[in-house]
């Protein structure tokens with residue numbers, strides 16, 4: 001097994017990691033910094049610039065110059081070649097990227113390492129799309145006299161804002177379609193996890209990305225993020241994060257009527273029917289919520305189980321949860337890493353208190369994880385609550401931690417109604433061996449993705465996104481590319 005600790009010691013030394021504007025690596029204009037600490041043990045990894053409105057101005061100006069300058073003359077084939085070169089460099093540096101993510105935001109290495117196929121697939125999918133964008137010739141009311149056609153043009157400068165929970169996939173999901181369509185980007189990573197995104201910019205620069213096409217401004221949301229969302233020089237904002245922040249971004253974008261797409265929160269139902277294959281469903285339903293310590297927008301945090309099998313199924317999910325290995329993500333055997341920050345761990349712990357106070361029973365977990373190796377980090381035990389009602393806060397609110405509420409149900413109509421009774425509509429899981437039941441549920445659930453007898457599948461070619469207050473717009477698939485393009489109609493009088 002690789003000596004990851006030795007590799008980690010060489011990666012970050014506590015020093016400043018500058019941000020990236022117009023091809024230059026620079027500090028914040030204010031000179032201020034944010035500390036990047038390892039959530040597993042609190043060690044200082046590095047500092048990053050605390051960028052603000054002036055830095056956003058400089059980055060947007062650089063992105064505009066690049067959009068109107070040399071980047072606009074790149075042919076689709078050149079953009080494709082660049083994306084393929086980036087994918088190659090990603091593949092070569094994949095382990096370092098994963099290690100950085102694990103140190104900076106805690107995601108277990110076994111999970112990040114396993115994600116490579118998906119992330120490399122994204123880059124290669126966008127490379128393919130770069131040469132497949134085209135308009136149409138459209139018949140009109142004046143045949144032979146007037147010709148009408150459409151061309152697809154890049155929308156312009158894209159402002160991208162991402163959360164902490166998946167820095168690699170989260171940033172590629174924004175930068176990839178921009179490069180495929182010919183847009184330029186100013187990206188603000190989360191203040192909780194910026195280091196890997198800076199590494200991604202370095203890799204892209206080395207692969208030949210022209211100056212100004214991608215700019216990374218590190219900083220706080222209320223500061224750099226708000227400035228980017230409101231900036232009149234930005235043509236489109238793509239945002240992933242909480243619903244409350246998404247609402248404020250949508251408001252800020254009205255100034256110059258930016259296009260907006262929002263990937264927001266969720267309270268996703270997982271429905272286990274009485275005819276489910278229980279042996280297969282238990283681990284998948286458990287990891288639907290516990291993967292990445294529950295810090296996943298699609299976390300299946302409401303576990304609806306048919307009453308006939310409820311007690312047995314939930315007992316087995318609780319047993320599975322109790323056996324998950326909690327630890328530092330750098331240990332390749334770790335299944336549950338830390339929560340990103342003390343503040344977020346306190347928030348999750350608040351639900352561990354609220355659940356029993358509202359009448360729920362702890363079936364496993366229910367507290368902070370302790371142990372010699374855990375005490376300096378922010379660890380929460382995987383927790384299963386029983387005796388939950390739909391009205392309890394643990395069953396209604398997004399917890400963004402390793403906490404699931406088990407809820408029995410009697411009929412399909414009833415479970416559809418209860419599963420849909422949430423402001424969110426991001427994802428849902430169904431476990432059934434009956435084709436008709438699975439189909440019925442998949443069609444009636446109000447969610448952007450429904451997985452049957454599986455969970456978590458995300459692919460670059462398949463659209464992903466939310467309904468209701470989980471947002472609008474899609475990532476992945478042709479739908480995503482559409483969001484980075486404008487359509488122009490061209491009329492030609494042949495008389």
Ligand code: NAD
Nearest residue numbers: 162163164189190221225226241242245263264265266297
């Ligand atoms: P958050 O909304 O607090 O922050 C997300 C990003 O927005 C960060 O970069 C932050 O700095 C920035 N930000 C904060 N306030 C801002 C403002 N006023 N203007 C502009 N930018 C601002 O979310 P978080 O706590 O980092 O992430 C957790 C949330 O993200 C959860 O609700 C989760 O469900 C959601 N999420 C959704 C998806 C998805 O694809 N739907 C994926 C991951 C996370």
